[in-house]
Amino acid sequence: MSIQEIQEEIIDEFSMFEDWEERYQYMIDLGKDLPLIDQQYKTENNIIKGCQSKVWVHAEMNADKVEFTADSDAIITKGIIAILIRTFSNQHPKDIIEANTDFIDKIGLKDHLSPTRANGLVSMVKQLKMYAIAYQTQLN
Amino acid sequence: MLKVENIRKDFPILSRHVNGKPLVYFDNAATSQTPQQVIDAIVDYYSNYNANIHRGVHTLSQEATDKYEAARQTIQNHFNAKHAHEIIFTSGTTHSINLVANGFSALLKKGDEVIVSTLEHHSNIVPWQMLCERTGAILKVIPMNVEGELVMSDYDALLSNKTKLVFVNHISNALGTINPIKEIIDKAHNVGAAVLVDGAQACPHVKTDVQALDVDFYVASAHKMCGPTGVGVLYGKEVWLNKLPPYQGGGEMIAEVTFKKTTYAELPHKFEAGTPNICGGIAFGAAINYMDNIGFDAIASYENELLDYGTQKLLEIEGLKIYGTSKHKTSVISFNLEGIHPYDVGTILDKMGIAVRTGHHCAQPIMDFYKIPGTIRASFAFYNTKTEIDALVEGVKKAKMMLS
Secondary structure, eight states: OOOOOOOHHHHHHTTTTSSHHHHHHHHHHHHHHOOSSSSGGGGGEEEEOSSOOOOEEEEEEETTTEEEEEESSSSSHHHHHHHHHHHHBBOOOHHHOOOOOHHHHHOOOOOGGGGOSSHHHHHHHHHHHHHHHHHHHOOO | OOOOHHHHTOGGGGGGGEEEEEOOOBBBBTTTOHHHHHHHHHIIIIIIIOOOSOOSSSHHHHHHHHHHHHHHHHHHHTTTTTGGGEEEESSHHHHHHHHHHHHHTTTTTTOEEEEEEOOOGGGGTHHHHHHHHHHHOOEEEOOOOSSSSSSSHHHHHOOOOEEEEEEESSOOOOOOOOHHHHHHEEEETHHHHHHHOOOTTTTTOOOOOOOHHHHSEEEEEEETTTTTTTTTEEEOHHHHHSSSSOSSSTHHHTTESSSSSEEOOOTTGGOOOOSHHHHHHHHHHHHHHHHHHHHHHHHHHHHHHHHHHHHHHHHHHHTEEEEOOOOOSSSSSEEEEOOOOOOHHHHHHHHTTOOOOEEEETTTTHHHHHSEEEEEEEETTTTTHHHHHHHHHHHHHHHHHHHH
16 A cells, blocks of 8 residues: 555544544554564664653665664554554655655644654654665665 | 632633643643733833833833833842842843853862752753863762752762852752752851852742842742743842853943953843843733732642642552652652653643643653653642642543553
């Protein structure tokens, strides 16, 4: 599926929730369920320090597609990471570079990607794109 | 007796809703809310006498100067400074601290020692580290105990005739601990060291008498005590302010300028280069008048009631731990739920209209001491109520249920 299609699917899923509680409970469950990153990659090098929560990101290139794994010490942050990974992982670098994160707004989680939250997510999205740019350069 | 129902009517913001719920504002230690009386002072300034001060010969300038200097006197009286020119307007506590730290660059030499406490806000650590880098002075640290109190016997051991400066907060922003500053000041003076007390967290709770304390520098911010953001105060003893060189050059701070030599203005203007935050200074005065009218004894006794009530109710929640358990503390409760990140709890509380602070509160050494990433901090002001604390307790219970 393309990034666009996955994002539309996520918007669809979130449209079924009636209030913030259902939305957040879903995010919390996503955060709890997913083993997001291999322990060996939870290193100082892969850390993105937010003022509030920490985020770890690891990237690998497999058959022209970038595979991301990530984690956080806060569970809601982790839930949002799960959604971001679902959209950006296993995609071509070029598509990752061109993709936007407007869908986060549409599923009612915009504040979490605001710089004032200082949860590391804004830097995380930047980091995903940086990895994609680096891999794209390798391909060229 | 403080009548909270009447007081709440002074604060327009307290009647707004957040995320569909009535606002419960418990982030007062970061920024306090603004009463109508202070808002009116700001509107009055821009509506009626907005002008530059000290230099104009016209009526508006004169009126603005009179009000600005009257505000300085209000601050002087509130802190019981000996002279009005010992009150320097700044942009806030951080600016005040940097002004003093910069001034001491000229007075310290290699091998001199300065003492800081573990309980400090980063703004009362970093400027002094920079000072030490510039001068070669050595930074020593007063440790804390598990209750969140300074270990005074260790402080005694750190003091010597090498000690030139001690800087410590009056009240800890992260934990609410009230430090024994009189004892700290007296002991520092015994070895000939000067003391700067960061009063940012104390100013909304305590009426400080700088002469009774015999403190050399006392700093505070307007926005912690019902005033606007971007304005604060540096109190310094006249003798110290005369010793320190000017911080910034510019207009207002000079006596005479030629390209050969500039002579500096007298206190307080020596430290007030450029056009100040005139409206902010005047509104700061209005805020102090507002709080003094209510009375700090009434404020302290009501806030203690809130602190006791909040502490008791929160501790009824299983797995909740409070950090900072000194007998001497103000209405700040810093806590965590076992196994749950403070960011997650803060996020859920915000959805319920409850504003708390989460994170390390710019006090990482304290978080390192407890080996935690941060805390949830609820800080109460005299306009908060027990009903709001009940809402917080319900919110925390709900967050715990959702996140466990």
